[in-house]
Amino acid sequence: MHRPACRRGARMASLPPESHPGAPARLILTMKTSVLLLLLLATALGSAAQTPVEQATAALKAGDLATADSLLSPLAAGEKPDPAVLQQLSLVRLRQNRAAEAVALAERAVKLAPDQAGAHASLGQALSQRIGEVGFMQQAMIAGRMRKAFEKAAELDPQHLGALIGLSRYYTNAPEIAGGSPVKAREYALRVHQLNPVLGESELGNIAEKQEDFATALTHYEALAKLQADHGRPHYLCGRMLVQLGRKDEARTRFETALRHDPKLEAAQKALAELTQPAS
Known part of the structure; x- marks a missing residue:
């Protein structure tokens, strides 16, 4: 009468561990623990591998x-x-x-x-x-x-x-x-533009501004503002050129836009304050 029970016990004993009741949960827990340990180890090794430089x-x-x-x-x-x-x-x-x-x-x-x-x-x-x-x-x-x-x-x-x-x-x-x-300045700036359009537009605008070609500088700063729409400085640069071109209402809007993106941009704060001062 007891022999079938023995056979059942033998069969249970011969089953692989993952076939035992409750084994899937234990296996998943073990795998999760192993993965967590590996991640922690990888993080530690990554930190340790970072050089002083x-x-x-x-x-x-x-x-x-x-x-x-x-x-x-x-x-x-x-x-x-x-x-x-x-x-x-x-x-x-x-x-x-x-x-x-x-x-x-x-x-x-x-x-x-x-x-x-x-x-x-x-x-x-x-x-x-x-x-x-x-x-x-x-x-x-x-x-x-x-x-x-x-x-x-x-x-x-x-x-x-x-x-x-x-x-x-x-x-x-x-x-x-x-x-x-x-001429040479522009040649190098164009090489910069090929590698990094953001830096390139900034340099090309700076060259034109230095030559007092404010319309061309504005064109480059407008392009820069499109590439960095959420940055304050490009809008400030546009505003500065608009002032030089006598377009003060547009300049005021640009300075305000610059300060919305970067409230601590002192150059834009100063430029806006100068525009709002009554003419002497």
Whole structure:
């Protein structure tokens, strides 16, 4: 009488674990737990894999200069630090308004990595800020070094945006006697536009504005505003050109639009206040 029960017990014992009553729920729970553990492990490994330079880059983007500085400064010591560290620390120094130190760091990066476009572009950027801190006689020398740094970066990497923008602005702002050329500025700006239309329209507008061709500048800033409709600055730039063209009512609307998107945009606040002042 008991033998069938034994056979049933034997059959139950021989079934695979997932065939037992309640096994599906236990299996799903086990799988969920395993997946969760794997996700946690992957997250931990991802965090651990982030280099100090990457951490410093994130801190710099977040505006946390102290953290970026503390991460990079120890790594920049020694005779042969990573050029990427020197470049990033140079950017930190620029944000700290310590341009002379930024130049020195970028020069070290160029010396250690003469074939890296980023190192030369970093030097050009540091020099572009340093030039505003020195006397007139030194400015000419620094301007030449800045142009050469950007040119070398563009030679090594023809698609390096920082180098192309640097050259566009150099030829826009330099006096003719120092090689300034709106034609060359526009050539570099068009190369920027091919790679990044937003930056390209901004540079082309800036060149036209510098030449007091306000109608052409407005055309480029209008295009920029379409590409960045939810940003305040493009609308402010349009308003500024409209003022120059005598279209003050349209300018007022643009300044108001700029402030809706960016209430803290001081340039738009000031421009709108000037428009609302009664004529003297």
